[in-house]
Amino acid sequence: MAAARAPFDLRFDSGRPCLDLLATGGGRLGEEPVERLTGPQQLRAWLLGAGVVPPGTPLGGVDAGWLGRFHAARELLQRVVHTEVDGRAADVDLERVNALAAIAPPAVLAVRAGDGTLVRTVAAAPDCDALVGRVARDAVELLTDPVARGQLRRCAGETCSLVYLDTSRGRRRRWCSSEVCGNRERVARHRRRAVGGPGRG
Incomplete structure (x- = not known):
């Protein structure tokens, strides 16, 4: 079994x-995908880090069953989002996303801190179903909001x-x-320049 990745390997950008x-399942094209949700601990860290639940939410019930549900939801959303970026997602996949999004989210309350x-x-x-539904609903809101x-954007x-969502000034x-990826590209560009520099024939 592969070693579990630490929560700090998770990305929220x-x-x-x-x-x-x-x-959490993204990878480099042509290679095996990188699995970052390798166990309940990583899923708990992701739920908190992504803001799916507020800090302090009891997540002791997260187990391997939850992990499987989130992996399946991720595969579905991956297919839908990527297909929509390029064109049009299959109706059957949209129906599955809508079914997940229809599940009522956990009730959120405002309370006084210390x-x-x-x-x-x-x-x-x-x-688990409520939190999977929360993420699916976010995808529905994203894909139906024209702005x-x-x-x-797909990473260059x-x-x-x-x-990712490009909210930078000038959409740059x-x-x-x-x-x-930016640093990887800069390193690659530097190496190309070094190879093609003076004295190289």
């Missing part, structure tokens, strides 16, 4: 929870398969992450 979920500020909490420990949909990295963001 795509701009939407549904796209952050896709990034310092008197209002913070979000859930009325009860959420179940947000117009900001969808030659070997990257990730999709090129990579899913400047630190990852």
Whole structure:
């Protein structure tokens, strides 16, 4: 069994929870996908980091069954989002996304924190279907919002398969992450220049 990846390997820079979920299984084209949701611990970290649930939400019930449900939802959303970026998703896949999105989300309450500020909490420990539905609903909102949909971009990295929301000034963001794919491209460009520099024939 592959070693579990630490929660800090998770990425939350795509701009939407549904796209952050896709990034947990994203990889470089032509290679085996990188699996970042390798166990319940990573799924708990992702749910909190992506803002699917408020901080402090009880997630003790997260188990291998939850992991399988989120993997399946990710595969479906990956297919729908990528197909919509390029053209039109299959109706059967949209129906499956809609069915997931129709599940009621966990009730969120406003409560006083120790310092008197209002913070979000859930009325009860959420179940898996409700949280999968929350992510599916985010995808529905993204794909049906003309402004947000117009900001969808595929990473310009030659070997990257990730999709992100470009909210940068002038819509000039090129990579899913400047630190990852952007840096990789800069290194590759430097190497190409070095190879083609003076003295090379």
